[in-house]
Amino acid sequence: MSTFTVSNLSVGRGGKQVIDDLSFTLQSGRITALLGPNGAGKSSLVLAIAGVLPVASGRVEIDGQVVSGQSPEIVRAAGIAAVPEGHRVLSGLSVEDNLQAAGFQQSAADAAKAVDEAYAIFPELAERKKQRAGSMSGGQQQMLALGQGLVARPKFILADEMSLGLAPLIVKRLMAVLSRLAAQGTGILLIEQFTALALKEAHDAHVLSRGRFSFSGSPEILRQNPDILHKAYLA
Ligand SMILES: Nc1ncnc2c1ncn2[C@@H]1O[C@H](COP(=O)(O)OP(=O)(O)OP(=O)(O)O)[C@@H](O)[C@H]1O
Ligand SMILES: [Mg+2]
Incomplete structure (x- = not known):
C-alpha cells in the first residue's frame, strides 16, 4: 500500500x-x-x-x-506517472520506440516486459509496433500516451x-x-x-x-x- x-x-x-x-x-x-x-x-x-x-x-x-x-x-x-493534458507522443518515432523510451529508467529486461504488458492491454498498439506514432488516430495516440505511463510501472x-x-x-x-x-x-x-x-x-x-x-x-x-x-x- x-x-x-x-x-x-x-x-x-x-x-x-x-x-x-x-x-x-x-x-x-x-x-x-x-x-x-x-x-x-x-x-x-x-x-x-x-x-x-x-x-x-x-x-x-x-x-x-x-x-x-x-x-x-x-x-x-x-x-508517479503524469499523463498531462494534450500529451503528445513522439510522433516521428514508431509505437515501439515510444514505449521503449518510456522505460528508460528500468533494466532492458524489465522495460521489455512492461512494454509487452502495454501491448496486452492495447492490442491496437501491438498491431502497429512499427507504425509512426503521429500517423495513428487520436484514440490510438491516447492509448500510446497511457501505455507510456504504464511502462514506468x-x-x-x-x-x-x-x-x-x-x-x-x-x-x-x-x-x-x-x-x-x-x-x-x-x-x-x-x-x-x-x-x-x-x-x-x-x-x-x-x-x-x-x-x-x-x-x-x-x-x-x-x-x-x-x-x-x-x-x-x-x-
Ligand atoms: N501557460 C500558462 N501561463 C500562464 N497562466 C496559465 C497558463 N496555463 C494556464 N494558466 C492559468 O492558470 C489557471 C489554471 O489553469 P489550468 O490550465 O490549470 O486549469 P484547468 O482546470 O486545467 O482548466 P481546463 O479545464 O480548461 O483544462 C488559469 O487561470 C489559466 O489562465
Ligand atoms: Mg486542464
Whole structure:
C-alpha cells in the first residue's frame, strides 16, 4: 500500500496563484476524481506535482519521500506517472520506440516486459509496433500516451483529460483500463470532462474551483446532488 500526500500546496502561474493551499491524499487501489471548470487549476496541479511547474509552497510526498521541488525524472522514478493534458507522443518515432523510451529508467529486461504488458492491454498498439506514432488516430495516440505511463510501472497515475476529443467507445475503454489498474493496486487521479463517467468509476471526488476545493467527499454525493457541480461550473 502506498500513500501519496499533497500538503498545503500552492502554485503560481503568470503572477497569479492558481493552486491555493491545497491538501489531499491518493491511495493505492483508489480512483480519485478531480472535477472543476475550465481554468480551475487542474492541469496546473498535475504539472506542479510532476515537477514541471515550480511549487510556491507546500509539499508532495510519496510514502514519506518528498518529491516536490524535484525534477520530473525524480518524480517519475518515485512512482508517479503524469499523463498531462494534450500529451503528445513522439510522433516521428514508431509505437515501439515510444514505449521503449518510456522505460528508460528500468533494466532492458524489465522495460521489455512492461512494454509487452502495454501491448496486452492495447492490442491496437501491438498491431502497429512499427507504425509512426503521429500517423495513428487520436484514440490510438491516447492509448500510446497511457501505455507510456504504464511502462514506468507507476504507483500513481495522474490522468489529465485523457478523453479529450475521443469517441465515447474509446473513452470507455481507457476508463476500463484505469479501473483495472486500480483494482490491481495503482492509485489514480482522474481529471475528466465527462463528469458522470468519472463519478461512476471513482471512489473519492474533489471539485476544484479557483485553486481550492469546493467539495471533497463521496462521488455518490455528487451524483445525487448535481447542484454542487453546477454551482462550481457556473461560478
Ligand atoms: N501557460 C500558462 N501561463 C500562464 N497562466 C496559465 C497558463 N496555463 C494556464 N494558466 C492559468 O492558470 C489557471 C489554471 O489553469 P489550468 O490550465 O490549470 O486549469 P484547468 O482546470 O486545467 O482548466 P481546463 O479545464 O480548461 O483544462 C488559469 O487561470 C489559466 O489562465
Ligand atoms: Mg486542464
